[in-house]
Amino acid sequence: MKRYRHAASGILVPLAALAFWQLLSSMGWVNATILPSPMRVLIKWWAYLRPLEVFDPAQGSYLKWCFSGELIQDALGSLYRVLVGFFIGGGLALPLGLAMGYSRVMYGLFNPLIQVLRPIPPIAYIPLSILWFGLGNPPAVFLISIGAFFPVLMNTVAGVQNVDSIYLRVGRNLGASRLTQFTRIILPAATPYIFTGARIGMGTAFIVVIVSEMIAVNNGLGYRILEAREYLWSDKIIAGMFTIGLLGLGIDTLMSGLSSYLLKWHRGLEQG
Amino acid sequence: MTESSHISIQGVHKVFQSGGQDVYALKAIDLDITRGEFVCLLGPSGCGKSTLLNAVAGFSLPSSGAITVEGSTITEPGPDRGMVFQEYALFPWMTVEQNIAFGLQIKKVAKTTIQAKVDELLVLLNLQDFRRRYPKDLSGGMRQRVAIARVLAIDSPIMLMDEPFGALDALTRRTLQDELLRLWTELKKTILFVTHSIEEALYLADRTVVMTYRPGTIKCDLAIDLPRPRDVSSPAFNALKKELSQLLMEEQDRHQQDEFRGAAVD
Numbered sequence: 001m002k003r004y005r006h007a008a009s010g011i012l013v014p015l016a017a018l019a020f021w022q023l024l025s026s027m028g029w030v031n032a033t034i035l036p037s038p039m040r041v042l043i044k045w046w047a048y049l050r051p052l053e054v055f056d057p058a059q060g061s062y063l064k065w066c067f068s069g070e071l072i073q074d075a076l077g078s079l080y081r082v083l084v085g086f087f088i089g090g091g092l093a094l095p096l097g098l099a100m101g102y103s104r105v106m107y108g109l110f111n112p113l114i115q116v117l118r119p120i121p122p123i124a125y126i127p128l129s130i131l132w133f134g135l136g137n138p139p140a141v142f143l144i145s146i147g148a149f150f151p152v153l154m155n156t157v158a159g160v161q162n163v164d165s166i167y168l169r170v171g172r173n174l175g176a177s178r179l180t181q182f183t184r185i186i187l188p189a190a191t192p193y194i195f196t197g198a199r200i201g202m203g204t205a206f207i208v209v210i211v212s213e214m215i216a217v218n219n220g221l222g223y224r225i226l227e228a229r230e231y232l233w234s235d236k237i238i239a240g241m242f243t244i245g246l247l248g249l250g251i252d253t254l255m256s257g258l259s260s261y262l263l264k265w266h267r268g269l270e271q272g
Numbered sequence: 273m274t275e276s277s278h279i280s281i282q283g284v285h286k287v288f289q290s291g292g293q294d295v296y297a298l299k300a301i302d303l304d305i306t307r308g309e310f311v312c313l314l315g316p317s318g319c320g321k322s323t324l325l326n327a328v329a330g331f332s333l334p335s336s337g338a339i340t341v342e343g344s345t346i347t348e349p350g351p352d353r354g355m356v357f358q359e360y361a362l363f364p365w366m367t368v369e370q371n372i373a374f375g376l377q378i379k380k381v382a383k384t385t386i387q388a389k390v391d392e393l394l395v396l397l398n399l400q401d402f403r404r405r406y407p408k409d410l411s412g413g414m415r416q417r418v419a420i421a422r423v424l425a426i427d428s429p430i431m432l433m434d435e436p437f438g439a440l441d442a443l444t445r446r447t448l449q450d451e452l453l454r455l456w457t458e459l460k461k462t463i464l465f466v467t468h469s470i471e472e473a474l475y476l477a478d479r480t481v482v483m484t485y486r487p488g489t490i491k492c493d494l495a496i497d498l499p500r501p502r503d504v505s506s507p508a509f510n511a512l513k514k515e516l517s518q519l520l521m522e523e524q525d526r527h528q529q530d531e532f533r534g535a536a537v538d
Contacts (some may be wrong), residue, residue, distance in 0.1 A: 055372070073301065076439060126513075145381075166357060167359045167361065167363060169331060169349070169355075169357075169361070170355075170357070170361045170363070172288060172330075172331075172349040173329060173331075173349045173350075173351070173354065173355045173373065174351055174354075174374060174375040174378055174422075174426060175351035175354070175378050175426070176378050177378075181379055184374070185363065188365040189363075189365070191365070240342065264406070265364050265365045265366075265367075265406040265407075266364065266365075267364065267407075267408045
């Protein structure tokens, strides 16, 4: 009962915002090109989502047809880049972070360079990424992996460095080798940090994908909202933006669900 | 070193550097512990009793002197000297049974043997209903049972215990003290047990070693000859308690003065 009341109060503000927006449009207070009404956005959204062609069995299966809408193709394109970029960036950051956290020598060697590179926003790499990788997916994936790399790296380093030394003492007391200490104590003890890093990295990847699609590729949600601007389709811009928001929320919920499941032993599990 | 001594501590010094000065945490400690003996180290905080325990455990080696177990000098921590910590130190990502099994898995013991051993220990420590719980879902007393089971699993002949019941409430503490005595009688371990509670030392130990506050030396080494189970309200128990209490208060006073002096300097 309490949960429902909580959920009900959670939709109050969005509903009020929507009503206010509809009021602005209905009363003609704003130019419809600048801010279309919620209804128009919704209609455009549906048109954007729907398959463009009539179903034709000769063209392939029904399922394929269902996914042939422009919005779904765009979302899948963006998601593909996010995932590839995230796994490349995070996949490089994880071993480096483990090594830097574990070994003072590695930390001393790599940290200065990392500290110089880390404050450079991925967007600043756009010119170089085009020079190096041309157009298409490669520069986009490059930018996204840079975006995902640093959060995963920094959190992994912190996670390993913050392993409570008493666990290591227990390990030594029970006769664990260095390798066993690493795989069975340090690694699991650091996972809460690593997951936090992955979640932040995924968030950054999602921001970067939109930007990268505005410069290097010709599909994806970022490309689509920029294209819609060329034609002054503000309803499509907004529909695209909400899609980006919902997709981001979906990914984050998935990540947090996964980490709650895998870290069910953890005491201070962050909520939401 | 006598023939029968299990742990032998000979002329052990432990020096720390503090503000350019040598601070003796331990000074000229000589102590022999017989196989199967239950020895308590008693003293105020800062008397070096935990330092001594850590030296026996091999976590921090003495600056000079030697500690030998069954004749061989200690150079590093090892599973022949299982340690139980005050803060339990269970691995939070492992369930109760995984925590208990960990030491055996390291030794690469066969899976079926591990399972049998874990089952046996769960029964021995009344943990059967908690085997798949994570430490965060256990009370302090339950956690300490798991920590004890974890050490028993590797079957170390020596158990080192660093104020293991210090964080528990009085009733849970008494229950665990009784269980520890039962296990000790049954399994014939040599136990070196650090505490600052006089009553705990008198209730548990064959021998209580009182340590002085800085430098840590042995002030007195007292055999407790009371029959078990000990009655904490008996006159004999309370006579010993009074005696130890006086010894301990002298050291506590020095500790106190030192702290006040430190505060004045600050």
